[in-house]
Amino acid sequence: MAGSDARPEGFDRSLELSPEQIEAGRLLFAGPCDFFHGAQQLEQLPAPDEPEVAFAGRSNVGKSSLLNAVTGRKALARASSEPGRTKQLNFFNLAERLVLVDMPGYGFAKAAKAVKEDWQEMMFSYLRGRPNLRRVILLLDSRIETKASDQEVMDLFDRAAINFQVVLTKCDSVKPRAEEARYHSVVEEIGRHPAAHPVVIATSSQTGRGIPELRAELAGFAQP
Template identity: 40%
Template sequence: MIRKAQFVVSNTTPEKCPKPDRAEIAFIGRSNVGKSSLINMLTGVKELAKTSQKPGKTQLINHFMIDDRWFLVDLPGYGFAKVSKDKKVKWEKMISTYLTTRQNLCGVFVLIDSRLEPQKIDLEFLNWCGEENVPFVVVFTKADKQSKTQTDKNVKAFLDKMAEIFGDYPDYFVTSAEKGAGKEEMLTFISDLIAEYEAEQTN
């Protein structure tokens, strides 16, 4: 359970991020995947991450301090078409630099819209994470927006595609920000990642 969550800083470059002196968990996904809603649901703070009907709202690396113990990071979405090519290239460089150089990063939660069939852009991004040894977990969002049967079908189709790439299913969660589904499981998983990181630091 998260007792305290506060905004720390927004940055355009990974170099300016807070000192990497504690465990860090990042959230990323395609624009409009429900990232802000999920972060607000997990932390229990309604307006922590700004939700918006307009895709591409998060354009910076946003750090939040959780329980004075670890950082939660809200990253810009990938694959947002309505920005200039130049801006898109800058975003991609910013995100890839952050993901590959941030030494206190324990896990990256990659959000996937459970209402959709497997999207090429999501699979490509996860493939890139695998190649770059970025420790990722898949989070299916908006599970309450259609029948459980349809959600299960889409989730399985996506996981099967992942298995084709990696030879195995990744760690994954099925969530609903509105209903709170998946919250406890995700927080337990995050807590384990942080404890593991802290144990390594003391050795």
């Protein structure tokens, strides 16, 4: 039934994390997490002192909800009913060990061509020139096919030689067989991108599914 977390046997076996890794993720995200900087231009970026993990995705993919879920906060990243409202890079300090970066959403239909080009130029410059950026978490909606704008962003990651990992969102809204098909199509798709991490994580901000695994993955980049 829709909204069920039941999955066909053999689905998503590629993500195998130890109890110790899961606990390390839980402990990291149990610490304080606070907004400390916003940048609309490259010269406004904070000093690259801590390791960073950035979150990217199309407008309305559920990025704000996922950031709130993974950090255990209700309003760390504020969702908006207006696609593309976030226009800057927002930086959050997690327990003085890891910085989470909320990137502006892309793919919003109402944006002028010049705005889209400015977004791509700034994001590419940030990705290519940020020495402490460890990974980009690319969110894809589990309910719909990969869009052209998603493909363009994956190509951008390849050109910038930045490792990215796909996280499927809103999996509580998809029937198990449809989710399995979507999952395998994404795995096949990222196999064509040299910058892609091979493990795809299926998540739901509503049920909490996949959140411990995502935390464990991110904890691997945190300072001791």
